[in-house]
Amino acid sequence: MSTAIVRIVSELRSIVAAWRREGLRIAVVPTMGALHEGHLSLVQAAQAKADRVIVTLFVNPKQFNNADDLAAYPRTEHDDAAKLASVGAHILYAPDAADMYPQGFATTVSVSVVSEGLCGTFRPGHFDGVATVVTKLLLQTGADLAFFGEKDFQQLQVVRRLVRDLDIAVEIVAGPTVREADGLAMSSRNARLSLTERDIAPRLAEILGQTAKQLNSGQSVDRALTDGREAIIEAGFSKVEYLDLRADSDLASIIRLDRPARLLVAAWLGQTRLIDNLQVALPPSEAVHQAAA
Numbered sequence: 001m002s003t004a005i006v007r008i009v010s011e012l013r014s015i016v017a018a019w020r021r022e023g024l025r026i027a028v029v030p031t032m033g034a035l036h037e038g039h040l041s042l043v044q045a046a047q048a049k050a051d052r053v054i055v056t057l058f059v060n061p062k063q064f065n066n067a068d069d070l071a072a073y074p075r076t077e078h079d080d081a082a083k084l085a086s087v088g089a090h091i092l093y094a095p096d097a098a099d100m101y102p103q104g105f106a107t108t109v110s111v112s113v114v115s116e117g118l119c120g121t122f123r124p125g126h127f128d129g130v131a132t133v134v135t136k137l138l139l140q141t142g143a144d145l146a147f148f149g150e151k152d153f154q155q156l157q158v159v160r161r162l163v164r165d166l167d168i169a170v171e172i173v174a175g176p177t178v179r180e181a182d183g184l185a186m187s188s189r190n191a192r193l194s195l196t197e198r199d200i201a202p203r204l205a206e207i208l209g210q211t212a213k214q215l216n217s218g219q220s221v222d223r224a225l226t227d228g229r230e231a232i233i234e235a236g237f238s239k240v241e242y243l244d245l246r247a248d249s250d251l252a253s254i255i256r257l258d259r260p261a262r263l264l265v266a267a268w269l270g271q272t273r274l275i276d277n278l279q280v281a282l283p284p285s286e287a288v289h290q291a292a293a
Contacts, residue, residue, distance in 0.1 A: 003055075003084040005092045009140050012054075012093055016142050024051035028143035030134060033057040034074040034188035035083050038178035042147040043087050045175050054141050055084055057094040062101070063129030074188055093141065100136065109135045111165070114157040114251050118264055119275070122241045130155055131162050138163070138170050146170050151177040151185050153264060153277045157251055177277070179205065185276045192272045201269055203235035208263050208278040211243070215257050218283050221245055222255075232267050241266040241273075248279060257283060 006012045019026055027050035029042045039055075046053045057080060064070035081092050108128050115127035138146060146163075148156050160172050178186045183205040184198075193201055211228035215221065229240045246253060248260040257280065264277040 003081055003089045003092050005081060005094060007093075007095055008099065009095065012091070012140060013142070015091065016054075019052050020142075025145075026050055026052050026054065026141070026143045027145040027147060028054045028056060028137065028141045029089075029147045030056045030058075030137050031080075032059045032073065032188070033080050034076050034191075035080045036178075036186045036188065038149055038151065038175075038186040040083060040087050041178050042149060042175045043084065043089050045173065046145065046147050047088060049145055049173070052090045053088075054091045054093055054143065055089045056137050056141070057092055058097075058100060058133065058137070060100075060129055060133040061097060062132055063126050065123050065125050072192070074191065093137075100133070108132050109162060109166075111158045111162050114154065114161050117253070118154050118242055118244060118246070118251070119152075119266060120154070122266065127155070127158050131158055134159055135162060135166065135168070138168050143170055145173055147173045147175055149175050149177060150277070151187070152275065153262060154251060185274075187274065189272055189274065194270065197236075197269045197272065200236040201274060204232065204237070204265060204267060204274055204276050205278075207231045207235065208265060208276055211263055212278055212280045215245070215261075215263075216281055216283050221257065228263075228265075232265070237267040237269050239268040241268070243267075245280065 027046035109131040110128045111131045182202040184202045214224040228243045232240050243265045248262045261280045266275045
């Protein structure tokens with residue numbers, strides 16, 4: 001099965017309207033291309049829940065706060081189309097930037113609270129760009145379901161909030177982080193790592209796991225996070241932007257592991273910024289306390 005490539009929103013809407021007349025259920029998987037197994041797992045999950053799957057490919061300039069980073073982002077549309085055909089995606093929607101943001105474009109979607117701190121601190125304007133393009137893609141595709149990976153957990157929470165607040169009729173479905181055999185979270189940015197850096201990179205996930213065990217054993221949040229940050233630097237990373245514990249439901253800051261929580265991290269390895277996250281179980285004492293309550 002080949003995957004049709006569509007670039008114009010009017011053509012996309014015409015196809016979607018025909019699917020609607022057939023009573024078909026439609027899913028969308030938004031991406032910036034350079035597809036890997038993590039993306040393809042979302043496509044496969046979408047196929048299990050929908051009759052038709054649209055994958056979007058748009059390297060969104062509004063979510064880059066560094067021009068060099070935007071220029072360096074891999075563009076591999078031909079390979080991406082082949083991968084999507086192999087897993088049976090129905091449409092690759094790849095609009096041009098001039099069509100997505102025509103001259104005079106003057107609207108920004110901004111989601112507060114969940115976008116603050118973490119990547120929101122270190123990438124100013126990033127989540128406004130994400131929220132704006134995702135809103136457009138959801139409206140352009142008219143999908144019933146939209147699939148996002150948990151790897152960028154803050155982005156997932158931003159999308160969930162904008163859909164809820166703007167009453168967009170779409171169900172957001174989260175897919176688990178897909179990892180390499182050595183534990184490194186799959187990312188298009190991993191291709192930038194040197195051989196030496198690639199050997200170091202899996203330590204980020206290992207240290208998240210070690211930090212989660214410390215927390216689960218009753219270690220204080222401050223001590224566990226301090227130990228984790230030190231371990232990341234000792235592993236060979238050049239900078240830790242953040243290693244933080246947040247509430248799993250709304251990314252609220254927490255100083256005690258008394259509710260479902262998630263460790264989130266961003267660190268630099270050479271010239272490459274890596275992010276990851278891990279859900280943290282409650283300590284046995286807290287779990288017993290909450291069960292009794």
